[in-house]
Amino acid sequence: MSQPVLTFTERGIYCPAGDFHIDPWRPVDRALITHGHADHARPGHGAYLATDGALPVIRHRLGEIAAEGIAYGEARQIGGAGVSFHPAGHLPGSAQIRVEVGGQVWVVSGDYKVVDDGLSEPFEPVPCHAFISECTFGLPVFTWPSQTEVAAEINAWWAANAAAGRTSMLGAYSLGKAQRLMSMLEPQGPILTHGAVEATNAVLRAQGYSLPETIQVMPDTDVKALKGALVIAPPSALGSAWARKFGPASTGFASGWMRLRGIRRRRGMDRGFVISDHADWPGLQEAIKSTGAETIYVTHGYTEIFSRWLKEQGHDAAIVPTEFGGEDGAESESTS
Amino acid sequence: MKRFARLFTEIDQTKKTTVKTKALADYFTHAPESDKLWCIALFSGRRPKRAVTTTNLREWAAERAGIPLWLLEESYPIVGDLAETIALVLPPPSQASDHSLSHWINVLRGLHDIPLEERKPRILNAWDQLDSTERFLFNKLITGGFRIGVSRKLMTRALAKATGQDEAVLAHKLMGGWTPETTSYHTLIEADDPAADQSRPYPFYLAYQLDEPPETLGPPEDWQAEWKWDGIRGQLILRDHAHHVWSRGEELMTDRFPEFARAADFLPPGTVLDGEIVAWEGTQPMPFSALQPRIGRKTVPKKLLREAPVILLAYDLLEENGTDLRDAPLCRRRARLDALLADMPAEAPVRASPLVPFADWEALAKTRAQARDFRAEGLMLKRRESPYLSGRKKGDWWKWKLDPLTVDAVMIYAQQGHGRRANLFTDFTFAVWQGNELVPFTKAYSGLTDKEFDEITAWVRKNTQQRFGPVRQVRPQHVFEIAFEGIQPSPRHKSGLALRFPRMSRWRHDKAPQEANTLDDLRALLAAYG
Numbered sequence A: 001m002s003q004p005v006l007t008f009t010e011r012g013i014y015c016p017a018g019d020f021h022i023d024p025w026r027p028v029d030r031a032l033i034t035h036g037h038a039d040h041a042r043p044g045h046g047a048y049l050a051t052d053g054a055l056p057v058i059r060h061r062l063g064e065i066a067a068e069g070i071a072y073g074e075a076r077q078i079g080g081a082g083v084s085f086h087p088a089g090h091l092p093g094s095a096q097i098r099v100e101v102g103g104q105v106w107v108v109s110g111d112y113k114v115v116d117d118g119l120s121e122p123f124e125p126v127p128c129h130a131f132i133s134e135c136t137f138g139l140p141v142f143t144w145p146s147q148t149e150v151a152a153e154i155n156a157w158w159a160a161n162a163a164a165g166r167t168s169m170l171g172a173y174s175l176g177k178a179q180r181l182m183s184m185l186e187p188q189g190p191i192l193t194h195g196a197v198e199a200t201n202a203v204l205r206a207q208g209y210s211l212p213e214t215i216q217v218m219p220d221t222d223v224k225a226l227k228g229a230l231v232i233a234p235p236s237a238l239g240s241a242w243a244r245k246f247g248p249a250s251t252g253f254a255s256g257w258m259r260l261r262g263i264r265r266r267r268g269m270d271r272g273f274v275i276s277d278h279a280d281w282p283g284l285q286e287a288i289k290s291t292g293a294e295t296i297y298v299t300h301g302y303t304e305i306f307s308r309w310l311k312e313q314g315h316d317a318a319i320v321p322t323e324f325g326g327e328d329g330a331e332s333e334s335t336s
Numbered sequence B: 001m002k003r004f005a006r007l008f009t010e011i012d013q014t015k016k017t018t019v020k021t022k023a024l025a026d027y028f029t030h031a032p033e034s035d036k037l038w039c040i041a042l043f044s045g046r047r048p049k050r051a052v053t054t055t056n057l058r059e060w061a062a063e064r065a066g067i068p069l070w071l072l073e074e075s076y077p078i079v080g081d082l083a084e085t086i087a088l089v090l091p092p093p094s095q096a097s098d099h100s101l102s103h104w105i106n107v108l109r110g111l112h113d114i115p116l117e118e119r120k121p122r123i124l125n126a127w128d129q130l131d132s133t134e135r136f137l138f139n140k141l142i143t144g145g146f147r148i149g150v151s152r153k154l155m156t157r158a159l160a161k162a163t164g165q166d167e168a169v170l171a172h173k174l175m176g177g178w179t180p181e182t183t184s185y186h187t188l189i190e191a192d193d194p195a196a197d198q199s200r201p202y203p204f205y206l207a208y209q210l211d212e213p214p215e216t217l218g219p220p221e222d223w224q225a226e227w228k229w230d231g232i233r234g235q236l237i238l239r240d241h242a243h244h245v246w247s248r249g250e251e252l253m254t255d256r257f258p259e260f261a262r263a264a265d266f267l268p269p270g271t272v273l274d275g276e277i278v279a280w281e282g283t284q285p286m287p288f289s290a291l292q293p294r295i296g297r298k299t300v301p302k303k304l305l306r307e308a309p310v311i312l313l314a315y316d317l318l319e320e321n322g323t324d325l326r327d328a329p330l331c332r333r334r335a336r337l338d339a340l341l342a343d344m345p346a347e348a349p350v351r352a353s354p355l356v357p358f359a360d361w362e363a364l365a366k367t368r369a370q371a372r373d374f375r376a377e378g379l380m381l382k383r384r385e386s387p388y389l390s391g392r393k394k395g396d397w398w399k400w401k402l403d404p405l406t407v408d409a410v411m412i413y414a415q416q417g418h419g420r421r422a423n424l425f426t427d428f429t430f431a432v433w434q435g436n437e438l439v440p441f442t443k444a445y446s447g448l449t450d451k452e453f454d455e456i457t458a459w460v461r462k463n464t465q466q467r468f469g470p471v472r473q474v475r476p477q478h479v480f481e482i483a484f485e486g487i488q489p490s491p492r493h494k495s496g497l498a499l500r501f502p503r504m505s506r507w508r509h510d511k512a513p514q515e516a517n518t519l520d521d522l523r524a525l526l527a528a529y530g
Helices: A055-062 A147-163 A177-184 A195-207 A262-268 A280-289 A303-312 B001-010 B017-030 B035-041 B054-065 B069-079 B083-090 B101-113 B118-125 B134-145 B153-164 B165-175 B185-189 B257-266 B288-293 B302-307 B330-341 B361-369 B450-462 B519-530
Strands: A008-009 A011-014 A021-023 A030-032 A047-051 A067-070 A076-078 A081-087 A096-099 A102-108 A130-135 A167-171 A191-193 A230-233 A249-254 A272-275 A295-301 A316-319 B225-228 B232-239 B242-247 B273-283 B310-320 B350-352 B374-381 B397-401 B405-416 B427-432 B437-446 B462-470 B471-474 B480-486 B486-489 B496-498 B504-507
Touching: A011 B361, A011 B519, A030 B427, A047 A055, A055 A195, A081 B069, A147 A167, A147 A177, A147 A230, A147 A272, A147 B504, A177 A195, A177 B017, A191 A195, A195 A230, A262 A272, A272 B232, A295 A303, A295 B427, A303 A316, A303 B069, B001 B035, B001 B134, B001 B374, B001 B427, B017 B035, B035 B101, B035 B153, B035 B185, B035 B310, B054 B069, B054 B083, B054 B118, B054 B134, B069 B083, B083 B134, B101 B118, B101 B134, B118 B134, B153 B185, B165 B185, B225 B330, B225 B397, B232 B257, B232 B310, B242 B257, B242 B437, B257 B310, B257 B350, B273 B288, B288 B302, B288 B486, B361 B374, B405 B519, B427 B480, B427 B519, B437 B480, B437 B496, B437 B519, B450 B462, B480 B496, B496 B519
Parallel strands: A021 A030, A030 A047, A047 A067, A102 A130, A130 A295, A167 A230, A167 A249, A191 A230, A249 A272, A295 A316, B310 B350
Antiparallel strands: A008 A011, A011 A021, A076 A081, A081 A096, A096 A102, B225 B374, B232 B242, B232 B273, B273 B310, B374 B397, B405 B427, B405 B471, B405 B480, B427 B437, B462 B471, B480 B504, B486 B496
């Protein structure tokens, strides 16, 4: 093979033919961004390109930036590279990025999940020669229950708390997971939100995503008058003074890491709900298979184990070191 | 099994003792008797004899899950629990079943009598009928260590609540050598026959550590002081012309310490003594290291019996002439003990642990400072009027230990913990200097806060120099103060010495690795206290 479509540099994934980076972690002139989470959309780049769906949140988080939007599936030529963005199912507006140079197609997955959460644009397999896949949960112990099962579990917990006069306090990442949760639940009372969550809600609502009614908790909100409430907040807020004003409460945390009892217990919350915006073990296999790629590069997660497994399955697999965080929970306490 | 799985889930989902107690009490009220008995057994450290090895389990689970064995092995340290790892990788069950806890335990017990190749289909069949939580518990029954956030004390309290019996009475009933195979729920819990089991020990009364100055305990004349020995806490029972020796962990140690067979020559039947088993050389105990070779053994070679003969340094009399004395005040029990053991010949395997006289707290503090000269770890302070309670209770018994010995050492290896500590680096190896070389001398696992473990975990991930399986060699940068209770020679270790109860007492952020102690410093401690 001649020049590879993408190379891996200390600034991030780079396309020599188009002279751009994808989700770079050091400042670059031109960055293509898969989604708005802080470890993928970083400040300081000269120009940003992201989906129309992802851009409002990225602007909200990064402030004044030179950015351009692109529709899913829209073909764009950048130098010698043809690029397009395709739904990754990770959160509203999230994308995989397809890069084609001289007939060779590479796809950068960003973060993804293959199940339809009802809110994000569902994951779309993109046939390619090389697939750069995340593997946050690349171990066979990670298999997710269906969203319906988890929703029923959280609804039951919320209802029991409401009946017992307790507030339900659910910790979740403020972009993506929080909105997914509020959309999938059957309201058992009012939904209250932390400021960080509500700010993202406002951005998504303005884009036309439909979210249930929520009440932002303000310093003067009489939270005790709001009986049977579910509070959705970043996990860090649940342990803070902010959380104490709600009186008697049961705490829960929604994350793929809650699949493991040790991590669940260490989190010190009453309940752990197994729900993730990353692909589980079967999801990773399914995604990789559906791309038809011969070469798989694995990034952030259990890369050594996962690449060994892929090699045994007959793939050409290699590890790419990146500086992306994982899902908020175990390895990366700081990314919320 | 569904009922037991529900109980487990309720317990696992809460940190509140009251909620756990209620869940257990409900179980004890509604579950069938055979299940109740097994539940009591499991939460008091008893479990069915292991019928298959964990190696078998791993292989069968990987095969059933359709993954290579190495992938299961790699997943295990990340999950931190083998029973859980297996439960998580298996495909969903294809059959439904609602067999009881006892049914599944009987399935496991039945495996002993059949050839190995017939065990596998039975285990696979069980996995195929159990949901994820039930499987986890089923696997736990095999892999052992049924620690799921229920202490024996909590279980006893719940049982008391469910049966209306007194908690201390129940605690006593649950002591001893019974298993669900040798008794029934009715015999163990409901029948009112304390003589049912002649070997049954009394629940041990455990002391708290004294962290405040002794003056806070009130007038010194209300208290008695004894040496705190560094041996094995034991209860010697003489009943019906047989003797039994129990450890605090309720392990029967009779065969391990044949010296006590002679106790019946000197003491009447119907006697129960509480004390410390120590290796004895004429006038004082030998260091704990002399006792150590006897701990792991079921039978004792003659040479060891000659070199390190043990005796019981008795400090309490729980039963005299068959009468339970535990409600009597300590001063009266002590007087009876002294009378019983007065004029004991030198060859008797029992002696009274002497009282340490003192006029005031200040004088006693001076005596305590000399504890190591008496081969003691410090003092025990006991209220003269106290009854003999069961379990760890605050107020009447205190251990007033010497300050531990300490050295400053450099962390050189790190390993992840298990269970709740999976994914966290919690197991460390420490080294001291010998010239320009760092010589490893101890491991330590405890003493840091959760926050410090998080911090050191992040650091280890970034500063790994080399990996040896699960062990990571890290940059020698961090200095920790290691506290320990004793030091002894050990030819098995590169450093030539071993510590007793090492733990991390402080993270010395203020010290550079060069400022850590040296092997010579440790050798000096060994010469002084070994």
